[in-house]
Amino acid sequence: xxxxxxSPEEEGIRLQKVxxxxxxxxxxxxxxxxEAGRVSVNDALVTAQGRxxxxxxxxxxxxTMRINTAPGLVYLALNKPRGYVTAMxxxxxxxxxxxxxxxxxxxxxxxGRLDAETEGLLLLTNDGELAHxxxxxxxxxxxxxxxxxxxxxxxxxxxxxxDGVELDDGIVRVDSFRLVDSTxxxxxxxxxxxxxxxxxxxxxxxxxxxxxxxxxxTSIGPVQLGGQKAGKIRTLRREELAGVFALVGM
Numbered sequence: 001x002x003x004x005x006x007s008p009e010e011e012g013i014r015l016q017k018v019x020x021x022x023x024x025x026x027x028x029x030x031x032x033x034x035e036a037g038r039v040s041v042n043d044a045l046v047t048a049q050g051r052x053x054x055x056x057x058x059x060x061x062x063x064t065m066r067i068n069t070a071p072g073l074v075y076l077a078l079n080k081p082r083g084y085v086t087a088m089x090x091x092x093x094x095x096x097x098x099x100x101x102x103x104x105x106x107x108x109x110x111x112g113r114l115d116a117e118t119e120g121l122l123l124l125t126n127d128g129e130l131a132h133x134x135x136x137x138x139x140x141x142x143x144x145x146x147x148x149x150x151x152x153x154x155x156x157x158x159x160x161x162x163d164g165v166e167l168d169d170g171i172v173r174v175d176s177f178r179l180v181d182s183t184x185x186x187x188x189x190x191x192x193x194x195x196x197x198x199x200x201x202x203x204x205x206x207x208x209x210x211x212x213x214x215x216x217x218t219s220i221g222p223v224q225l226g227g228q229k230a231g232k233i234r235t236l237r238r239e240e241l242a243g244v245f246a247l248v249g250m
Contacts, residue, residue, distance in 0.1 A: 012052040015039065018060065022067050023238065038063050059250075065242035066250070074106050075241050076124040077223055081230040086113040086122065097122060100231060111135060111220075115199060120145070120217035121225040124233070133248035134220075140194040141247060142175060144219040145201050149210035151187035153179060157208050161191070165207045169197060172204050186213075221247045 019030035019039070033039050037047050040061045053060065055069035068075065080086065080097055088098030088109065094116070101108055101124060111123040111131045125131055133139055158177035165172060174193045181188040187210075191201055202212045218225045222243030223236060236244070 012054045012058075015041065015046060015051045015053050015060070016049065018053055018055045018069050019062070019067065021055075022060075022069050024062060024067065033062060040064075065239065066245040067238070068241055070127075072106070073127045074104075074108070074125060075127065075130075075236040075244075076101070076108070076233050077225070077228065077236055077240075078122045078124055078233045079225060079228045079230050080114050080119060080122045082117055082119045085116050086110055097124070100233065112196060113198075114217060115202075118202075118215045118217065119230065120215075121220055121223065122217075123220060123223065123236075130244070130248065130250060133250065134244070135196065137194075137196060139248045141221050142192055142194050142219075143217060143221075145191045145193075146180065146216045146218055147189045147191055147201060147205060147212050148214040149187050149189060149205060149212060151182055151185050153182075153187050153189070153210060157210070160208055161204060165204055167203055167207060172197070172200055174204065220244075 016027050016030040016034060019025075019033065020027045024030050024033065031049055034046055034049060034051075037045060039046050041051065041053055042059050053069075056071060058069070060067045060069055078097060078100060083095060084100070085094045085096045087096045090096045097110055106126045108124045108126055109131065111125060111134045114120065114122055123134065134141055158179075161174040161177050163173065172193070172195055174191050176190075176192040178190040179187065180190050189205075191205075193200070201215060205212050216225075223240045228234060
């Protein structure tokens with residue numbers, strides 16, 4: 001039973017121990033971070049040693065960067081291969097992203113979707129609140145895609161997509177458009193948008209006369225696919241996760 005004479009700050013685990021467990025360095029190094037005024041708990045600066053926290057509920061930041069201290073929560077980046085269904089299982093027996101994480105002990109779910117023929121970055125987590133915010137249109141999370149289309153591409157295509165094109169379920173506007181490369185009749189385009197409607201990139205490009213031949217999502221907010229190989233999974237880096245938290249106000 002908790003001692004009623006103890007304040008909430010006296011309950012829980014020592015802050016420097018929590019920071020060390022989160023990979024911020026040795027306990028002594030974490031004490032130095034606290035002494036330097038670089039650590040806050042629930043937006044209150046902590047400069048004295050001995051503060052106790054609840055790693056499951058307290059929001060801990062170092063240099064304004066939120067640190068993941070909640071036990072058991074995982075945040076993964078998957079490079080989804082072409083031909084895999086964005087689902088944890090499939091009654092038709094098709095390969096799914098669930099197959100790629102079948103050996104993990106956590107009960108994971110995917111954040112948003114990529115259609116079976118689209119490759120690239122997909123986030124997996126067991127943090128329901130973060131997943132909900134990332135998928136909610138009000139947070140306008142930017143997503144970057146590389147699309148291969150048949151060329152040539154007219155000069156006004158980028159302007160048309162930025163101004164907005166009419167689809168059967170409403171207008172879509174891209175945040176940015178860039179021609180990355182052009183070889184013979186193949187053109188590589190970079191599209192950034194925060195829309196989440198089904199097949200939105202494919203439908204938008206088809207509407208301006210350039211059906212997609214290949215589509216890869218390369219980033220979600222601050223998380224980059226980089227050189228990650230198809231089918232491979234990695235844990236989000238500390239700065240990536242902090243950036244994702246900041247993007248959705250957590």
